[in-house]
Amino acid sequence: xxxxxxxxxxxxxxxxxxxxxxxxxxxxxxxxxxxxxxxxxxxxxxxxxxxxxxxxxxxxxxxxxxxxxxxxxxxxxxxxxxxxxxxxxxxxxxxxxxxxxxxxxxxxxxxxxxxxxxxxxxxxxxxxxxxxxxxxxxxxxxxxxxxxxxxxxxxxxxxxxxxxxxxxxxxxxxxxxxxxxxxxxxxxxxxxxxxxxxxxxxxxxxxxxxxxxxxxxxxxxxxxxxxxxxxxxxxxxxxxxxxxxxxxxxxxxxxxxxxxxxxxxxxxxxxxxxxxxxxxxxxxxxxxxxxxxxxxxxxxxxxxxxxxxxxxxxxxxxxxxxxxxxxxxxxxxxxxxxxxxxxxxxxxxxxxxxxxxxxxxxxxxxxxxxxxxxxxxxxxxxxxxxxxxxxxxxxxxxxxxxxxxxxxxxxxxxxxxxxxxxxxxxxxxxxxxxxxxxxxxxxxxxxxxxxxxxxxxxxxxxxxxxxxxxxxxxxxxxxxxxxxxxxxxxxxxxxxxxxxxxxxxxxxxxxxxxxxxxxxxxxxxxxxxxxxxxxxxxxxxxxxxxxxxxxxxxxxxxxxxxxxxxxxxxxxxxxxxxxxxxxxxxxxxxxxxxxxxxxxxxxxxxxxxxxxxxxxxxxxxxxxxxxxxxxxxxxxxxxxxxxxxxxxxxxxxxxxxxxxxxxxxxxxxxxxxxxxxxxxxxxxxxxxxxxxxxxxxxxxxxxxxxxxxxxxxxxxxxxxxxxxxxxxxxxxxxxxxxxxxxxxxxxxxxxxxxxxxxxxxxxxxxxxxxxxxxxxxxxxxxxxxxxxxxxxxxxxxxxxxxxxxxxxxxxxxxxxxxxxxxxxxxxxxxxxxxxxxxxxxxxxxxxxxxxxxxxxxxxxxxxxxxxxxxxxxxxxxxxxxxxxxxxxxxxxxxxx
Numbered sequence: 001x002x003x004x005x006x007x008x009x010x011x012x013x014x015x016x017x018x019x020x021x022x023x024x025x026x027x028x029x030x031x032x033x034x035x036x037x038x039x040x041x042x043x044x045x046x047x048x049x050x051x052x053x054x055x056x057x058x059x060x061x062x063x064x065x066x067x068x069x070x071x072x073x074x075x076x077x078x079x080x081x082x083x084x085x086x087x088x089x090x091x092x093x094x095x096x097x098x099x100x101x102x103x104x105x106x107x108x109x110x111x112x113x114x115x116x117x118x119x120x121x122x123x124x125x126x127x128x129x130x131x132x133x134x135x136x137x138x139x140x141x142x143x144x145x146x147x148x149x150x151x152x153x154x155x156x157x158x159x160x161x162x163x164x165x166x167x168x169x170x171x172x173x174x175x176x177x178x179x180x181x182x183x184x185x186x187x188x189x190x191x192x193x194x195x196x197x198x199x200x201x202x203x204x205x206x207x208x209x210x211x212x213x214x215x216x217x218x219x220x221x222x223x224x225x226x227x228x229x230x231x232x233x234x235x236x237x238x239x240x241x242x243x244x245x246x247x248x249x250x251x252x253x254x255x256x257x258x259x260x261x262x263x264x265x266x267x268x269x270x271x272x273x274x275x276x277x278x279x280x281x282x283x284x285x286x287x288x289x290x291x292x293x294x295x296x297x298x299x300x301x302x303x304x305x306x307x308x309x310x311x312x313x314x315x316x317x318x319x320x321x322x323x324x325x326x327x328x329x330x331x332x333x334x335x336x337x338x339x340x341x342x343x344x345x346x347x348x349x350x351x352x353x354x355x356x357x358x359x360x361x362x363x364x365x366x367x368x369x370x371x372x373x374x375x376x377x378x379x380x381x382x383x384x385x386x387x388x389x390x391x392x393x394x395x396x397x398x399x400x401x402x403x404x405x406x407x408x409x410x411x412x413x414x415x416x417x418x419x420x421x422x423x424x425x426x427x428x429x430x431x432x433x434x435x436x437x438x439x440x441x442x443x444x445x446x447x448x449x450x451x452x453x454x455x456x457x458x459x460x461x462x463x464x465x466x467x468x469x470x471x472x473x474x475x476x477x478x479x480x481x482x483x484x485x486x487x488x489x490x491x492x493x494x495x496x497x498x499x500x501x502x503x504x505x506x507x508x509x510x511x512x513x514x515x516x517x518x519x520x521x522x523x524x525x526x527x528x529x530x531x532x533x534x535x536x537x538x539x540x541x542x543x544x545x546x547x548x549x550x551x552x553x554x555x556x557x558x559x560x561x562x563x564x565x566x567x568x569x570x571x572x573x574x575x576x577x578x579x580x581x582x583x584x585x586x587x588x589x590x591x592x593x594x595x596x597x598x599x600x601x602x603x604x605x606x607x608x609x610x611x612x613x614x615x616x617x618x619x620x621x622x623x624x625x626x627x628x629x630x631x632x633x634x635x636x637x638x639x640x641x642x643x644x645x646x647x648x649x650x651x652x653x654x655x656x657x658x659x660x661x662x663x664x665x666x667x668x669x670x671x672x673x674x675x676x677x678x679x680x681x682x683x684x685x686x687x688x689x690x691x692x693x694x695x696x697x698x699x700x701x702x703x704x705x706x707x708x709x710x711x712x713x714x715x716x717x718x719x720x721x722x723x724x725x726x727x728x729x730x731x732x733x734x735x736x737x738x739x740x741x742x743x744x745x746x747x748x749x750x751x752x753x754x755x756x757x758x759x760x761x762x763x764x765x766x767x768x769x770x771x772x773x774x775x776x777x778x779x780x781x782x783x784x785x786x787x788x789x790x791x792x793x794x795x796x797x798x799x800x801x802x803x804x805x806x807x808x809x810x811x812x813x814x815x816x817x818x819x820x821x822x823x824x825x826x827x828x829x830x831x832x833x834x835x836x837x838x839x840x841x842x843x844x845x846x847x848x849x850x851x852x853x854x855x856x857x858x859x860x861x862x863x864x865x866x867x868x869x870x871x872x873x874x875x876x877x878x879x880x881x882x883x884x885x886x887x888x889x890x891x892x893x894x895x896x
Contacts, residue, residue, distance in 0.1 A: 020062075024048060033073075036060060046070055046090070054079045054096070061085070069093055069113070077102040077119070084108075092116050092136070100142065104128040115139050115159070123148040123165070130154070138162055138182070146171040146188065153177070161185055161205065169194045169211070176200065184208055184228065192217040192234070199223065207231055207251065215240045215257075222246070230254055230274065238263050245269065253277055253299070261305055265291040276335070277302040284309040284351055290325045296357070298328070301337040301364075308343045309351055332357050337364035337404070344370040345410055349396075353378055356395040364426075365407035372410050372427075375400065376417035392417075406430070406451070415439055416448070426451035428498075434458045444471055447496050456503045463505045472497070474509060478535070486516035486523035488535065511536025514554035525552040531559060546576045607634050608832045613648060633840060634831055636847045637773070643765040652766035754819075770848075777845035781821030827851035 019037050023044040033052030036043070040060050044067040051072035057063070058079040065088040066080075073091060076098025080086070086106045090113040099121030103109065109129050115138040122144025126132065132152050136159040145167025149155065156177050161184040168190035172178065178198050182205035191213030195201065201221050205228040214236035218224065222243050230253040237259035241247065247267045254277040261282035264273060271294050281304040300307065323329055334352070341348060345368040352358055353375060373379075376397035379390055397417050406428040413435045416425060425443075427433060428451045440462060443450050457463065466472045478488035480501060489501035489510040501509040502521050512523035514533055517540045526532050526540035531553035533541075543549050543559035547566065553559065559566060561576035569575040607615035613627055614635040626635040629642040629649040638649035754776075759765065764772040791805050829841045829851075841851045 033057065038062065041065070043067070058082055064088070066090070081105040087111070089113070100125040107131070110134065112136070127151045133157070135159065150174060156180070158182070173197065179203070181205065195221065202226070204228065219243075225249070227251065238266075242266055248272070248294075250274070261300065262287055264295075268292070268294070270295050272297040274299040275303055275305075276300065279304055281305055283307050284327065288327055293329055295328055296330050296332040298331060298333070299335045300339055301335045301362070303339055305336065305339045306341060307336050307339060308341050308347050326354055327351055328355065328358075330357055331355055333360040333362075334358065335360075335362040336366055337362050339363075339366050341366040341368055343368065345405065345408065346370060346373050349373065349375055350378065353394045353396045356399055358396060358399050359401040361400060361402065362404045363408070364404050367408065368405060369409035369411070371412040372405070372414060372416075374414045374417055375403075376415075406454075413439060415442065424449040424451070427455055428452060429454040432456040432458050435462070437462065440466060441471065444494070444496065449496050449498075451498045452504060453498055453500050454503065455500075457505070460505060460507065464508060467505075467508060478511075481513070482521070485521060486513055486518075486525065487511060487521045488513050489521075512538075515552040516540075527551060529559075531555060544573075544575045608636055608647075610648065632847045633837075633842050634828075634847075638765060640769050641766070643763050644760060652763065774846065781818075 020039055021042040022036075022040065023042065025044060026047040029045065029048040029050055031050055033050060033056035036056075038059055039062055041062050042065040043057075043060070043063060044065070046067050046069035048071055050068075052074070054073065054075035054077065057066070059082070060066075061082050062085065063083050064085050066083070066086060067088065067090040069090050070093040073094040073096060075096065077096065077100070078098065080089075081102045082105075084105055085108065087108050088111040089106065089109060090111065092113045092115040094117055096114070097118040097120075100119060100123070101121065103112070103125045107128060108131060110131050111134040112129070112132060113134070113136045115136050117140050119137070120141040120143070123142060123146070124144065125148075126135070127148045130151060131154060133154050134157045135152070135155060136157070138159050138161045140163055142160070143164035143166070146165060146169070147167065148171075149158070150171045153174065154177060155175050157180045158172075158175070158178060159180070159182045161182045163186055165183070166187040166189075169183075169188060169192075170190065171194075172181070173194040174197075176197055177200060179200050180203040181198075181201060182203070184205045184207040186209055188206075189210035189212070192211065192215065193213070194217075195204075196217045199220060200223060202223050203226045204218075204221075204224060205226075207228045207230045209232055211229065212233040212235075215234060215238070216236070217240075218227075219240040223246065224241075224244055225246050226249040227241075227247065228249070228251045230251045232255055234252070235256040235258075237257065239259075244267060246269055248269050248271045250264075250267070250270060250272075251274040253274045256279065257275075258279035258281075261275070261280050262285065264270060265287060268291070270292055273295065274297075276299045280300070283306040328334075341363065345363075348363060348366075348368055349372075352361070374392075376394055377390065377392040378394060400423065402424040403416075404424075404426040406426045408430055410427060410430045411433060413427065413433055415436055416439070423446070425448060433452075433455055435457065437459075440450075440459065442448075444466070463472075467474070473493040474490040475493060477490070479491040481488045482502065487502070487510050489506075491501055492499055492504065492509070506520040510521050512518045512532070513535060515526055515531070516523040517526055517530075517532055517538060518524055519538055526549075528551055529543050529548045530540035531543060531549055532539075533555040541556075543553075544556065544561075544566070547559040547561045549559045556566065556574040559574075565577060566574055567577050569577065614630045615626060626632075629639050629651060631637050631639045638644050641652055642649040643652055759772050759776040764776075768775075791803070826844050827841045828844055828847075829837055831837060839850075839852065843849045843851060
């Protein structure tokens, strides 16, 4: 609307006239406030795009009406204090801020609308507005109590909903001209007693407040047309409202009121009633006929209402085509959800079938049961007091748009001939339902919005035909998975049908997932030794021969071979096959593998102990089946970056790589200390020889002599212990046991004083790799013989010295040298299970060298080595020690 009014005489030109009023509403007007004439008395730019600050209005001192609702006005009210003649101030839905203190400058103000703004502060400045009649501050930030409103004796409309006002209602006692009151969603409290004298009150909104008490103080307020007391603490019944013949809206939801719903018939002009979640009770009866003819919405959900008529009233008096005697003829919405209807659904619908306007009918979780009849027809019912055997095309079928009967106990459904343009029917969360034949097909043709979620259907044949004819289609892939049940389901592609696939048609829409077997939703895990890698497969497949699996295995890859590894055979099928150079026997895959080159004939051999660590093929990253850190035949050798430790291969970073300097230092220290002790003992023994023969031996001297005499014997005992440990371990390995050796075995082996022990002590494999293993294998038997050979020139130079040192070397190095020589010359001919290795036999000290190999490292140990430098060479040195034996025996006698 565009109104521009000028003030001036007819004799003066229009240019000389004074612009006094601007009213432009709801237009696409833009621009900034400013440059407005001072003579303006009325400015209305509501619902436009103008913007500006309240400072632009400070010079309009003649303004009596300022309406800038729904504009982009900013600033606070302080610049408006010069507008002392203001009577109407409406700035709702703007960006105005600040408190209400500037309002004291407007003593003539009658209408104040600041809703949906950011104004703050309490209501105290309103005391200075004695002529105020209309006050609306909804959805603002004002606070405080209602005490300042006592002075507003002429106030007729008070709207403070959704603000922060508090306090009780007593300040409103004297506002006798009040016609509308809305304090909803505030913190006001108290009972309704202050309203007793407000005889002109027509609209009362106190929803979501702390109001308490009975409705008795409202008895005299017969002008009330709207009562909103929902979500309060009011109690009692409606007896005080009996005379409210003008009452149109009654909202008492979630209160403590308690009465019979038949009392509602006392209010002939009721249009909307909300008694949800209350203690009201009652049911339909004959007294409802012709009453509440204007009622279009009735919400009784969550109350104690039984609602269903009973006895003869069900048939004889409720159903009529006479509009003046009809039951709730204008009803559009009825909600009795969560009410204890406790009866047949047919009895619930029968009194409503003559409703011409009922569009929304809700009875969720109302304990309705039985058969859902066709709402378009009635059988053997009294119509206008006459018994009608059959009548169809009833009004309800033409008006009903939404029917919600979810969560009941309906078991059978007849044809729902709903003729409304948009129709929704919910039968969700009911027990198994049987539909009349053709029902689903007709529902799809009419595009009926049908909700069957949570309901099992028994019409499986009809459902199957709908999919076979293309009336319904499924999604190409499963859309829902039930992990606990082991099945997945395709969904139904439909714009009108809402179902749970596993309840709608489990046989056709659902199937067992991988790792399960069965049909539809009846699935169970595949047993041990079986797998299923296909969706919707009724049976599980057995794992390939010589393999097993855990329950619920989903593919052949999950089958663990007892022998060999899973791979495709010549026909392309998965099968357990041994690696190249292996032959299937009867043992676990992790302990039977020979990592050699491919052979025409495969043979499977058992690893040596600890086999679970050496040959864990399932955890192997190599092609030969050895675990990380192991290689060679029977996985007995350590790979690069690993060193041997108690018959195991450990990573150098985890082993002694960082401790080699310390170990070397310790070894050198031991040698130095041993040399010093030997020199001391040698010097003391010579001193003893020079001592008088009749001198009594000292205790310290006796102990030292005993230690020097028995020390070599103790050393040999420890060396023999190491040999026995190695033999026992090999014996267990050869018999298929599971021994892994003793933890102290490596340290005892060091006492054999061999090159192999020196290698392990200093972790030389971490530095020199396989070269350290080969050199130690050859050096261990050769170094002692070389040292013995050096004693011969010493004997030639000094008689007895060479033999003396030879005996000492024999004592310290004989056991270690002999065992090392035996290991170098001997071959392993059987695996860990006692099976012969045949042509795969390998040398014990050089596991990467076959016994029948020629050239390379094998050339260093020819058969002539056994004759010239073998164990017999050690026994040839024994006679040399006999020449010094009497002297040694005499020392032992003196010692003991």
